[in-house]
Structure formats: C-alpha cells, structure tokens
Amino acid sequence: MLRLPNIQILRAVAAIAVVFYHDGIETTNICTATGQACAPDFWIGAFGVPLFFIISGFIMVTTSWNNFGVAGAPLDFMKRRIIRIVPLYWLVTTIAIVGILMSPDMLKVAVVDPLYFLASYLFWPMARVNGLVRPIANLGWTLNLEMMFYAVFTVALFFGRKRGLILAIGFLAFMSALQAIGLFAAKSPFHSVPLNFWADPIILNFIMGMLVAVIYRQGFRISSTESYLLIAISVVGVLLVRNFLGVLDMMPEDHIINRLVAMVPMLALFMAGSLGPQVESEKPLWRAGLLLGDASYSLYLIHPFILRPASKIWGKVIGTHLPAWTFTILAVFAALAGGLLVYVLIERNLTKFFSKKRLVAPGAQPLGVVEQGRNNLGSEKARLETRQSIIPTTTSGATSFSRNNR
Numbered sequence: 001m002l003r004l005p006n007i008q009i010l011r012a013v014a015a016i017a018v019v020f021y022h023d024g025i026e027t028t029n030i031c032t033a034t035g036q037a038c039a040p041d042f043w044i045g046a047f048g049v050p051l052f053f054i055i056s057g058f059i060m061v062t063t064s065w066n067n068f069g070v071a072g073a074p075l076d077f078m079k080r081r082i083i084r085i086v087p088l089y090w091l092v093t094t095i096a097i098v099g100i101l102m103s104p105d106m107l108k109v110a111v112v113d114p115l116y117f118l119a120s121y122l123f124w125p126m127a128r129v130n131g132l133v134r135p136i137a138n139l140g141w142t143l144n145l146e147m148m149f150y151a152v153f154t155v156a157l158f159f160g161r162k163r164g165l166i167l168a169i170g171f172l173a174f175m176s177a178l179q180a181i182g183l184f185a186a187k188s189p190f191h192s193v194p195l196n197f198w199a200d201p202i203i204l205n206f207i208m209g210m211l212v213a214v215i216y217r218q219g220f221r222i223s224s225t226e227s228y229l230l231i232a233i234s235v236v237g238v239l240l241v242r243n244f245l246g247v248l249d250m251m252p253e254d255h256i257i258n259r260l261v262a263m264v265p266m267l268a269l270f271m272a273g274s275l276g277p278q279v280e281s282e283k284p285l286w287r288a289g290l291l292l293g294d295a296s297y298s299l300y301l302i303h304p305f306i307l308r309p310a311s312k313i314w315g316k317v318i319g320t321h322l323p324a325w326t327f328t329i330l331a332v333f334a335a336l337a338g339g340l341l342v343y344v345l346i347e348r349n350l351t352k353f354f355s356k357k358r359l360v361a362p363g364a365q366p367l368g369v370v371e372q373g374r375n376n377l378g379s380e381k382a383r384l385e386t387r388q389s390i391i392p393t394t395t396s397g398a399t400s401f402s403r404n405n406r
Contacts, residue, residue, distance in 0.1 A: 004274065004278060005278050005279050005281040005286060005289075005290055006273035006274060006276070006278050006279060007055060007058070007059070007273065007274060007293070008289065008290045008293030008294065009273065009279060009286065009289040009290065009293060010051065010055060010269070010270060010273045010293075011052070011055060011292075011293040011296045012289045012290075012292035012293040012296060013051075013289075014047075014048040014051040014052050014055075014296070015048065015292065015293075015296040015299045015300055015339075016292065016332075016336070017042075017044055017045040017047065017048045018045045018048035018049075018300070018303075019045070019299065019303050019307075019332055019335050019336070020042040020044075020045050020332060021042045021043070021044070021045020021046060021048070022045070022303065022304060022307050023040075023042065023307060023328055023331050023332055023335070024040040024041060024042035024045070024328070026307045026308065026310070026311035026327075026331065027040045027311070027324050027325070027327055027328045027331075028040060029311050029315070030311050030314055030315045030324050030327055031324050033315040034315055034319050034320050034324070035320070036320060036323070036324050038323075038324045038325070040324075040325075040328060043242065043245065044238060044242075046262065047238065047262055047265065047266055049142060049202065049262075050202065050205045050259070050262045050263045050266045051205075051266040051269065051270065052142070053142075053145075053202065053203070053205035053206055053209065054205045054206075054208050054209040054212070054263075054266055054267060054270045055209060055270065056146060056149065056206060056209060057149075057205065057206040057207060057208065057209025057210040057211075057212075057213065058209035058210070058212050058213045058216070058270070058274060059209075059213075060149075060150075060153050060209075060210070060213075061165070061209070061210045061213035061214065061217070062213045062216060062217060064077060064153075064157060065161070065213075065217050067157060068156070068157055068159065068160055068161035068164045068165075069157075069158070069159060069160040069161065069164070070157075073157050074154045074155070074157040074158050075154075077150075077153070077154055077157055078150060078151075078154045081147075081150045083351060083354045083355055084297075084351065085143060085146070085147070087350040087351070087354055088297065088298065088301060088342075088346065088347050088350055089137075089140060089143060089301065090121060091346070091350075092137050092140075092301045092302070092305075093120055093121060093135070093136055093137045093140065095137075095305065096136050096137040096305075097117060097136055099305075100136065116128070116136065117136055119135070120135035120136040120137065120140065123135075123140075123143060123144045123147040124144070124194065125141075125144050125193055125194045125197035125198065126193065127193055133193060133196075133197050137301075138304070139300065139301065139304055141197075144197065144198075145197075145198065145200065145202070145203060148198045148203075149172070149203065149206050152168050152171055152172065153168055155167070155168075156168040165210065165214065168210070169207050169210060169211070172203050172204070172206055172207050173204070173207060175195075175198065175199040175203070176199055176200075176201045176203055176204055176256070178199055179195075179196060179199030179200060179201060179254075180201055180256040184196035184199060200254045200259070201254065201255075201256040201259040201260070202254065202259045202262075202263075204259060204260070204263060205259075205263050205266070205267075208263060208267050208270075209270070212267075212270065212271055212274055212275070215275070216274060216275060220275060221275055221276070222271070222272075222275045222276050223276070223277075224276065224277050226272075226276065227272040227273075227275075227276030227277065228272070230268045230269065230271050230272035230276075231268070231269060231272045233265070233268045234265040234266070234268040234269035234272070235265075236265075237261075237264055237265030237268065238265045240261075241261050241262065241265070244261075248261065291340070292336070292339075292340075294343065295339050295340050295342075295343035295344075295347075296339075297343075297347065298339045298340075298342040298343035298346070298347045299335065299336065299338075299339025299340075299342075299343070300339075301342075302335075302338050302339055302342045303335040303338065303339060306331070306334055306335045306338045307331055307334075307335060310327070310331050310334060311327065311331070314327050
C-alpha cells in the first residue's frame, strides 16, 4: 500500500505542537504553585487546530472523490467516521466523568446535570455552568465541529461531485459568514448556542482543505523549490502572528480575524506538504513521524490526562528540587509514549473490532483510494492510508491565541 507520507508527518507535527502548548500551561501551573519564576509560552501550538481541520477537509474529499452520487456511499462514509471517532472518544469521555466525580479540581469542570454528560457523548454543543461551550472532556469541542462537518459532507455525497462540493463548501462559508456578523450571538434575536458554535469561522479551514484536495485530484503538483517557498511563507506568517498577539488577544477567540490569521500560514504549510514531493518514508526519521501521525488521534485524546495529573504530582513531590523546565521535557516524552501505547493497545483494536461487520455499500468505491503522482494521475491507484486525525485542543479552554485561556 502506498501513502501520502507528508500528510502523516503534518499530523505528527500538529499533534506534537499541541502537546507542547498544553505542556507550557502545566509548567506554568507548577511555577505558580512552587513560586518559581518561569514563563513558558508555547503559543505556536495554537496552530495545530487549523492545520488538523485543513487535513480533515483534504482527506474527506480525496478519499471520497469517486463516491459522490453513488448509492450507499453517504451511509458508508458516516459509518466509517463513527467507527473512527466514537469508541475511543466515548471511552475518554467516561474516564473524564469518573475523574471529575472523584476529583473535581483535576479537570476544572463543575459537576452538572446528566443532560450535559449526555450532550458530551452525542457531540452536541452545550454550555457549561460557566458559560463556556465545551463537552465534559474539554478537548472534544473540536470533535463536535468535526461531526458537524461529517454530517454536511454526508449530505454532499448524495449529489454528484461538482454539485456536492459546491453545496458543502457553500454551506460552511454561509454559516461562517452568519456567525461573523453576530447573527447567532447572545444578544441576537436568533441566538443559538449550537449554531453559534458550529458556525465558528474556524470551519473555513475545512473549506481550504477541500479546495486543495480538488486541485490535487486534478493533478496539480508543485516542485521542491515551490514547496520550500510555501514553507518559508508559513514561517513568516507565524512570526507575524507572534508580533501581533497583543492585538489579537483583544478579540474573542472565535473572531474571524483570529481564525484567518491562523489559517493562512497553516494553509501554506499544508499545500507544501500535500502538493509537493513526498518524503522518503523508509528513512528512520520519517518512519518515526509516520508512526506518530498514525497515533495522533490517541495522542490528542489522552495527553491532557497525562499532563494534568503529572503537573499536580510534580508540584507536590518534586516542587523546587528540580527546575520546572525538566518537567516540560519529561512530560512531553511521557505524553508521546502514552499516546503511542493507547494507539497500539486500544485504538487499533477498537477500530478493528467495530470494523469487522461493516460492509462497503454496493456500488460505492472503498474510501481511501486515491490517485498519486504527477505523471500517472488517472492510471495508477493507491490506497491513502492516512487515517483521519481529530484536532487536539487545550485542557483549559480552546486552543487559541488568547492568553486568557492559558
């Protein structure tokens, strides 16, 4: 089986960046608790969310390219997405509920009524008692957006490719525009918590990924030089965002400007990876990246449950005996190891178990078949094993540029 290794590498990079972001938060907590002077600021991890959403849009279109308008394809698509997401997420949600009931201060979520727990399992956006729209396992807010995107994409698959893509892209853009003008906001007569959440302009990243997938499937590729140029543009964009953090922090995290300035650098980076030459996946360094890319969903879901308890224990047991930066390093390795273990021992087995009786609908092309290569597009087919990753986020609010959420 052939793969698009660059996509896997990007998933690994995004996941590790988010781990560092959260690691910085926990290191700060240790410094505060022990009176140490430190100010780790791994703000770059905030770019992980838009990058993962771009990857999601790309993978959905690329792997479903020949399934638009095919009888049974929409149902088959949604079954695959449910099998991919739900089992491990429900397990993590259950663990979060148990953790909150046993130690409410561990996850900083007040125990609320059972409807809130139920909404978390059903991917339904619901406000906490503090008004923040997050599920019981805080990081699941991105999964709520992913499931909305999958629902829209499922409807799009009922139509021909061109009409289906226009429908999905148009709907996401329209919803984002309505949210940007405040139609669903709290003071609006049309206020709706779910609609305001689902229409967050961050969903524009899904559109960008879908558009890149279209030009990819049509055979467009770029050279190594062009890839490096796009990477340079991405780096410059990230640095520019860093210089204007003070201004961006004055806006709500879901303000369209905040979402756009995060999207542009990640779009450039993703285009470099998806449209440019692929890395040699047999080299040890890239093989490690591919493995972390495979495990990125597990890493995303499990790492807060490693970092938060670890910081609590470190603050009480280690304290000032070691500098806080040693926690920063050790915690990252612990999170990576935990994510890999969960992937190997739990996620893969859950996916295999629930996939055994799932059959591809008659007439539908199995998802994952993609055409690769600049010169053989349309002739050679290969399976894209890039398994869709879901987006990491913070344990203290949304992954955003706002320091208020750190």
